[in-house]
Amino acid sequence: MVAQLLELAPSGFVEEEDALVVYTDGAGLASLRARFDQVEVTPVLPGWEDEWRRFHLPVVVGPLWVGPPWHEPQPGLAPVVIDPGRAFGTGAHETTRLCLELLLELDRGSFLDVGCGSGVLAIAASRLGFAPVVALDVDEAAVDAARRNAASNDVDLVVERADATSDLLPGVDVAAANFTLETVEALGPRIEATHLIASGYLVAEEPRLPRFRRTERRTGERFAADLFVRK
Numbered sequence: 001m002v003a004q005l006l007e008l009a010p011s012g013f014v015e016e017e018d019a020l021v022v023y024t025d026g027a028g029l030a031s032l033r034a035r036f037d038q039v040e041v042t043p044v045l046p047g048w049e050d051e052w053r054r055f056h057l058p059v060v061v062g063p064l065w066v067g068p069p070w071h072e073p074q075p076g077l078a079p080v081v082i083d084p085g086r087a088f089g090t091g092a093h094e095t096t097r098l099c100l101e102l103l104l105e106l107d108r109g110s111f112l113d114v115g116c117g118s119g120v121l122a123i124a125a126s127r128l129g130f131a132p133v134v135a136l137d138v139d140e141a142a143v144d145a146a147r148r149n150a151a152s153n154d155v156d157l158v159v160e161r162a163d164a165t166s167d168l169l170p171g172v173d174v175a176a177a178n179f180t181l182e183t184v185e186a187l188g189p190r191i192e193a194t195h196l197i198a199s200g201y202l203v204a205e206e207p208r209l210p211r212f213r214r215t216e217r218r219t220g221e222r223f224a225a226d227l228f229v230r231k
Contacts, residue, residue, distance in 0.1 A: 056084060059092050061100040064124055066092070069152075078127045082118050082149050095178050095199040096120055098218045098225030102197045103128065105216075105227070109173030109194075112136070114164045114187060119146030119157070121176050126155035134170055136162040164190065181205045188212065199225035 019040075022032065033039050058067025058074075065077040073079035099121055108129040113122040116135035123146075126133045135146050135157050143161045150157040162169075164177075164187055175193035177184050181201035188196075188209035196212055203224045212228035219225075 057092055059097055061097055061124075062104045064100060064127060066096075066100070066120065066124065079153070080120065080124045080127055081153055082120050082123070083152070084118050084145070094220040094223045095225060098220055098223065099176055099178055099197050099199050100124055101218055102216065102225055102227045103174070103176070106174055106195055110134075110170075112170060112172040112175040112191075112193065114169065114175060114177045114191065115142075115179055115183075116146045116159065117142050117178075119149045119159065121178070122146065122157050122159070123150055123153050123155055125174075125176075126150075126157060127153075130174065131156075133157045134172070135159045136164060136167075136169070138163045181207055185209065194230050196228040196230075197225065198228065199223065 022028065024032070029039070029041065056068045058065060058071045060066075060074060060077060063078050064080055065074045066080040066082065067073070069081050069083050073081065103121070103125060108131075111122070111125040111130040111133045113119070113125070113133070113135040116122050116137045119135055122133050122135035133156070135150075136159075137143050137146065138161065140161055143159055146157070146159045150159060169190055169192060171192035173193065174195045174197065175191050176197040177187050177191065177200075178198075179187070179200040184198045184200060184207045188207070188211060196209070198207055198209070201207065201224060202222060203219050205224070207226065209228055211231060213231050214226050214228050216227040217224060
C-alpha cells in the first residue's frame with residue numbers, strides 16, 4: 001500500500017497510527033478512490049495548502065545537505081536546495097536517501113536521472129562532480145520544477161520531457177531509476193548504463209534485471225535500493 005501511495009502522492013504523506021493521510025484536491029481524491037477500497041475524507045482548516053511544508057525536512061547524506069528553501073543549509077556541507085512546490089519531494093524520502101548513499105560510492109562520470117521529479121538526484125549528482133547530467137520525466141510539471149531547482153542551485157543540467165518506456169535514453173556511466181518495482185523492471189532492458197541505481201520498491205521486493213548484476217543493496221525501514229552493474 002505504501003508503495004502505491006508514494007506513486008499517487010509523490011510529495012509525501014503522513015503515517016499515523018491507524019491510517020495514511022494525504023493532503024490533496026478533487027482529482028487526487030478520485031485517483032485514491034480508484035486505487036484503494038477504503039478512503040475517508042476529512043475537511044481541513046483554512047491554510048491547509050501550506051500545511052505540507054512542515055513535512056519536508058532537510059536530511060544529510062554524506063557531504064550533502066538536502067532540503068527545502070525554508071530551511072537553512074548546514075555549514076560545511078554541499079547544499080542541494082529543492083523547492084518541491086505541491087507535487088514533488090525535497091529528497092527526504094527514504095528511497096531518495098538510499099539512492100544518494102549508493103551514488104556516493106561510484107566513480108564520477110555521466111549521469112542519467114530517469115523520472116527526475118523535482119530533480120533531487122540529478123542536482124545532487126552534479127554537486128558531487130558527475131557530468132554531464134541528464135534528467136528526464138514524462139510529467140511537464142516535474143520538468144519545470146527540476147529546471148527551476150537546477151537554476152536556483154546554479155548547476156548545469158539537461159532537463160527534458162521524455163517517456164522512458166518508449167523514447168530513446170542516452171547511454172551513461174550511471175543511471176538512477178526510482179520507481180515502483182514493475183516500472184524498474186520494465187525500464188531495465190532500455191537503460192544503457194554501466195551502473196544502475198534502482199529504488200522505489202519495498203524491502204521484500206527485488207527487481208529482476210537480466211542485463212545487470214546486483215552488487216549492493218541498501219535497506220531502510222520500508223524501502224530498498226539496489227546498485228547494479230552491467231553484465
